[in-house]
Amino acid sequence: MIVGIIIGAIVLILLISAIGCYNKLVKQKVTVEEAFSTMDVYLKKRFDLIPNLVETVKGYAKHESETLIAVIERRGSNYDSMTDAEKIESGAAISRMIPNIMALAESYPDLKANQNFMNLSNQLEAVEEDIANSRKYYNGAVKRYNMSVQTVPSNIIAGMFHFEKKPMFEVDNAAERQNVQVKF
Numbered sequence: 001m002i003v004g005i006i007i008g009a010i011v012l013i014l015l016i017s018a019i020g021c022y023n024k025l026v027k028q029k030v031t032v033e034e035a036f037s038t039m040d041v042y043l044k045k046r047f048d049l050i051p052n053l054v055e056t057v058k059g060y061a062k063h064e065s066e067t068l069i070a071v072i073e074r075r076g077s078n079y080d081s082m083t084d085a086e087k088i089e090s091g092a093a094i095s096r097m098i099p100n101i102m103a104l105a106e107s108y109p110d111l112k113a114n115q116n117f118m119n120l121s122n123q124l125e126a127v128e129e130d131i132a133n134s135r136k137y138y139n140g141a142v143k144r145y146n147m148s149v150q151t152v153p154s155n156i157i158a159g160m161f162h163f164e165k166k167p168m169f170e171v172d173n174a175a176e177r178q179n180v181q182v183k184f
Helices: 001-060 067-073 084-106 109-113 115-150 156-159
Strands: none
Touching: 001 084, 001 115, 001 156, 084 115, 115 156
């Protein structure tokens, strides 16, 4: 009788622990998804802002088409039809190209004084800051989630219910590690 109660109590404790681990993993997964969605909003905002900036620069820099064509081609696909990985890659590629647009703009003093360009540049600077902050939030959420997926005892529950490790949003080259500088 006492052995049955002890076994029942142990099973109950294990069941409560398993439910707690599962719920923790679900909450952390939802937080990671929310963090990605936040970052996605800013990446989309920048994605939509780039053509306006490119068109403004294009009017002044007709013969500097190589940089502008590369940006337009990178941005050319439909953002809403991209996978999450494609959105991250597209955002990283555009981040690498933005300094080229700004450097190109430096060659045209009239362009730097253009109100439309100045407005777009200010918007871009704000969006870049928002993207940086959302990347930090996303990576923090992924770190907590991945730690839970890989540590005992929650890794057992994660394996049983197919909670997979999520990728961090990493900067892949030295140029992207630098701040985008918008100068007037």
